[in-house]
Amino acid sequence: MLKFHNTLSGQLEEFQPLNGNEVRLYVCGPTVWSYAHIGNFRTFTFGDILRRYLKFKGYRLTHVFNLTDVDDRIINEAAKAEKSIDEFTAPFIDAFWEDSDALGIERPEIAPRATHHIPEMIRIIETLLENGHAYESEGSIYYRISAFPEYGKLSKINFAGNISGASGRVDTDKYDKENAQDFALWKFAGADEATGWDASFGRGRPGWHIECSAMAMKYLGETFDIHAGGIDLKFPHHENEIAQSEGASGKIFAKYWLHSEHLKVEGETMSKSLGNYFTFRDLLAKGYTPTAIRYLLLSVPYHKQLNFTFETLDGAEHTLERLRDFRKRLNEAKLSCGDNQDLQKIAKKSLSDFEAAMDDNLNSSVALAALHNLVREVNTSLANDTVLTANRDFILQTIDKIDSVLGIFGEEKEEILDTEIESLIEERQEARRNRNFARSDEIRDLLSEKGIVLEDTKDGVRWKRK
């Protein structure tokens, strides 16, 4: 039975879709004003695990993942670069999908962009103006918190206990708002401003939160199943999405709210000033592989902070090598016909352990442990020659099922060596048969320089790339 920790209730809840076997999922995507960092990708990897696990459970999925391609930062940066918004964001959008694909993050069914949904946002704002949930002030449109008594139900923020502007970010004098907590739905844009859209209530640009309300409701309906995103979006972004959407529709916006915790780097907040800020691309440039990064990102349950360290990332590289070696070895092993019932049981248990772990609010740590236990057991059996042909098929199927969610094994590709290397390996085997170890060691060193590692096993020589 699949259970999620629902931020809305603050409790672990059994997951029950609103409509039969169909799940409608919205995950907040990136603001495409620069390259996404590994913290961003922790959340997006979580979204991917959520998506894949829902499919694993047999649900039919509509997954919407937005790209925020308009906000003040983008407008300013684009202006600085003397580019249009589209020109400015295009390379970052391309880069984002490139990174995302490399990390094995499945493409969502729908990936809408804010700039393509301005009319939808305008319509919601019109509705909110009509029903008294919004008001105009100095050309901008604000949401009237006092018209939505449930405001705060997601983040559970006690506004009474707060010092106004405790974070130093609230500039209450800047806008003429009825209430300091009221937030902008539409920001006035004067005729001199390059970026603006015309609306019945005046020219301007959308506030940050309205895009998600508009795109979620357009593609998933006024009420849908799951809304997910990073913990920092809980307030104000998601709180405001709820206020806007429910204020306009009068219906519950999303049934389950899932939030992923942040990652830290070497125990500290990731920040540019600390010099521990890494984009996905930074890590690739350091020689790390996308799957190891993915492994690290999913090795800790999404709802707990993850401490990213390079020691762990090095470890993840090795762990993945072990997993891939395992699958390859199992595939290539010379087995006798038959079916070892003990091993079948072990494989079945691993799969059920995996599922039980994921059912428990996506506990990926325990899910990985189930996989590792299977690998260890089968390795032992391989060494004892107790793996039989039927076991291999079943174990490989089990691995495939688990990996349909984790996505860490990668494609099993037939690697081909060039003939020069192949003949060197053959020459070394010949030298070894003739006990010409000087020559065989020489060849081994030569191959090592070429990045080929040899493994002398009792079944012959195996090779792999470093």
Place this chain on the structure above:
RNA sequence: GGCGGCGUAGCCAAGUGGUAAGGCAGAGCUCUGCAAAAGCUUUAUUCAUCGGUUCAAUUCCGAUCGCCGCCUCCA
């Protein structure tokens, strides 16, 4: 000032009122002509500290120390 989370072996970590998953690193072993690689085994009398509740606490309660986050830029 308000609110939330965390502190488990060298590192990353899961976890539960009944005595500590998993991965990496380390060590030992197997294999090997020797290596390497690979595989296996092993690694916390103990879960920040101090009290309390309990037959029993890492797990519940309280205090203390330390770390992280949110309180209208944020994944």
